[in-house]
Amino acid sequence: MDIKGKMDKLRDYLHGKKVIIAFSGGADSTLLAWIAKEEASDALAVTVDNGAMPAECVQNAEQIAQMIGIKHRVVGENYLEDPAFQINPPNRCYVCKLKMHQRLENIAKEEQYDAVVDGTNISDLMEDRPGIMVNIEKNVKTPLVKSGFTSGDVREVLKQENIKYTPSTTCLATRIPTGKKLTPRKINRIDYAESLIKNLTGLEIVRVRDDEQMARIEVKDVDKLIDRGLLHHLDSELKAVGFRRVTLDISGQDDTKDQIMVYKPCKGDKNKIMFEKELPYSLNISETCHELESLGKVKCSKEMGIAMLEMNSTNITLFAKGKIVARKVKDQEDAQELLLKILPCLRRNINLNNV
Known part of the structure; x- marks a missing residue:
């Protein structure tokens, strides 16, 4: 799907809804806020100041919201006073995001908004982000995922429309190794x-x-x-x-998130083109199989840690360790499109990710 098609889907998704946007002022939430301002019946951008964000983040979020013209609210809570966050566990991003979305959920209920939405995109689903589990648990909507946006797509749209955003809005707690007190x-x-x-x-x-x-x-x-x-x-x-x-660090810093399926030639049969993807997290095979049923015919073996999906003439095998193999695909573009359809259906293994 081209970017225009994705934009149409995003507009359709937000049209007429009353939504709260988890707003950091970064690229993803900025695109959401911009479209919600135009399409939603009521949209409120909410920035949570958790006490561990870079000094300029809240100020930048305020400026970007004002530029877009969307209603904006800043709510403050010092997460460094919460022992569960302070001890800096491996799932600190989950702890942080859970606290944030509980706050947004309360605002949504009190002020009768239809849903809380955030800027999670397809590229985020390829990363080891424990906080993504909160979206499922708290029923946080992810319009960019539903519309097929990668992080590259988001930046391209903002560049085309000359919309400013904050290049980086990551929490400062991520600069400290897990297990070291915050x-x-x-x-x-x-x-x-x-x-x-x-x-x-x-x-x-x-x-x-x-x-x-x-x-x-x-x-x-x-x-x-x-x-x-x-x-x-x-x-x-x-x-x-x-x-x-x-x-x-002379290697430099790289924020690039976009990744693609890797071509793996099939020995002895040129017609069986195969692509694979190694995810940095493990899968809950049972839950993933249930979600994949919306895409095609599924065979699942929890004991073997394998899920097999048949979509038209294409076969996709998913392994509990996070590997995805696509066979009988046309080319790399076809493999990429398949990956974009599968990623929203994946359910992470909670125990193995310490979430």
């Missing part, structure tokens, strides 16, 4: 370090990882930092706020 001091020094680097270099996306007081700087354009005087200044400033060592 504290206001750690969050504040990370926030200071990233803001300092942005101001000195003009870079929009900066990550400063904090591991046992060692700062690891990640940026897309490392050349912006290759200056002896600048590096000396950063070393002094970051040590002054509590870092013992300051390092630069």
Whole structure:
């Protein structure tokens, strides 16, 4: 489906509804807010300030909402005071998103909105994001998934329409390894370090990882930092706020999420083109089989950890460990289209993902 078709589906999905948008000001929620403003009967963008976001995020969200012309509300709650979040477990993103959507759900009930929607897109379904489980548990609607949008599609539309958005809205807690306690001091020094680097270099996306007081700087354009005087200044400033060592990751920082099925030639039969995809999470085969029934004929073996789906003349096999194999497909484009249809039906293995 081309982008115009996806936009038509998105407009149809939101048309006439009364929705609350989980709004960060990032690309995905900005596209949702823009279309909801035009199509929904009533749309409210809500930004949750969880006490661990970069300083400029809330301000940027306010500015973007004002530019779009949508109603906007900021609700604050310091998650760092919640022991379940403070201990920084492997499923911290699940804990965070659950708290956020409980708040949005309450607003929706009190003010009689039809649904809460968020900016989860198809590309997000290919990543190990425990927070996505909250969408299923809390019945959070995902219009971008329903309409087939990848992160690349979203950015392309915003670029075509010249709509501004915040390039990165990730929580600062993600800069600290899981299992290491989250504290206001750690969050504040990370926030200071990233803001300092942005101001000195003009870079929009900066990550400063904090591991046992060692700062690891990640940026897309490392050349912006290759200056002896600048590096000396950063070393002094970051040590002054509590870092013992300051390092630069020369591999750079990459936010690209789009991935495709990988071609695997079938030996001995050129007509049996095969593609495969390795997901970074495991699958609940029983629940996934149930969801796949909406797409075609399904055979499921929970004991073997395999689900087999037949769609027209195409065969897709899904394994509990997260591998997807598509056989008898026409070409890479056909394989990609199949993947986009399958991803919303996948159900993650809760136990193996510590969610």
